[in-house]
Amino acid sequence: MARRPIIAGNWKMNMTRAQAAQLITELKPLVADADAEVVICVPYTDIDTAVTLCKGSNIKVGAENVAWAEKGAFTGEISADMLLELGTEYVIIGHSERRQYFGETDASVNARLKTAIAKGLKPIVCVGETLEERESGKTDDVIETQVKGAFDGVSAEDAAKVVIAYEPVWAIGTGKTATSEQAEETIKAIRGVMAGLYGAAVADAVRIQYGGSMNPKNVKELMAQPDIDGGLIGGASLKAVDFSQVVNYKD
Numbered sequence: 001m002a003r004r005p006i007i008a009g010n011w012k013m014n015m016t017r018a019q020a021a022q023l024i025t026e027l028k029p030l031v032a033d034a035d036a037e038v039v040i041c042v043p044y045t046d047i048d049t050a051v052t053l054c055k056g057s058n059i060k061v062g063a064e065n066v067a068w069a070e071k072g073a074f075t076g077e078i079s080a081d082m083l084l085e086l087g088t089e090y091v092i093i094g095h096s097e098r099r100q101y102f103g104e105t106d107a108s109v110n111a112r113l114k115t116a117i118a119k120g121l122k123p124i125v126c127v128g129e130t131l132e133e134r135e136s137g138k139t140d141d142v143i144e145t146q147v148k149g150a151f152d153g154v155s156a157e158d159a160a161k162v163v164i165a166y167e168p169v170w171a172i173g174t175g176k177t178a179t180s181e182q183a184e185e186t187i188k189a190i191r192g193v194m195a196g197l198y199g200a201a202v203a204d205a206v207r208i209q210y211g212g213s214m215n216p217k218n219v220k221e222l223m224a225q226p227d228i229d230g231g232l233i234g235g236a237s238l239k240a241v242d243f244s245q246v247v248n249y250k251d
């Protein structure tokens with residue numbers, strides 16, 4: 001089955017509204033003819049601006065997190081309804097920076113994922129091992145635990161529509177990219193976990209991105225791997241030309 005590549009930017013905590021408007025205005029014409037699905041996941045305060053500016057273009061807008069609760073006493077959280085009202089389509093869940101700095105766990109990732117699905121947001125669920133875990137040969141076990149934890153209680157029909165981002169923690173923002181063989185091997189293992197949970201058809205349908213210092217120079221080789229269906233791009237998504245070169249990796 002052909003899986004449409006998806007390249008998503010993760011702006012993290014960067015870009016004021018004015019900077020966001022400038023970047024999107026520059027980006028739109030550069031990615032207008034892309035074959036891949038193009039997404040920018042932006043800070044909450046940029047969503048309104050991004051949705052307005054991306055209207056009528058091929059760029060879809062995502063958030064960087066979503067609350068598991070529908071509403072209520074959850075100071076600092078943003079609900080799915082709030083995101084949907086602004087026109088948000090995608091949402092990143094369980095990014096390693098959330099796990100590392102904000103106490104996100106497989107259980108909270110699972111709760112956020114189920115809420116996103118129930119509300120109709122399109123989730124990008126992040127998994128990935130630390131350097132210590134890789135060096136001690138635990139990568140496959142860590143990935144399996146994270147994937148099983150994230151998808152606990154999610155139906156096969158819903159699981160097939162979730163995007164998974166494999167992001168080795170040691171490759172995020174460090175300039176160290178996993179080799180295309182390492183990325184392919186672990187992404188293949190993730191597909192194997194999905195096959196175990198849901199069967200071959202879902203494993204074949206689910207899109208799995210690589211993330212971790214993906215950039216215009218290494219994107220072609222990574223995207224040539226049979227199981228890599230796209231990228232989650234941090235640093236290189238903050239410059240219109242760089243991000244467009246990643247999006248247009250086939251050119």
Ligand code: PEP
Nearest residue numbers: 172173211212213234235
């Ligand atoms: C990310 O934030 O998901 C990421 C992959 O960052 P970078 O591309 O900067 O490594």
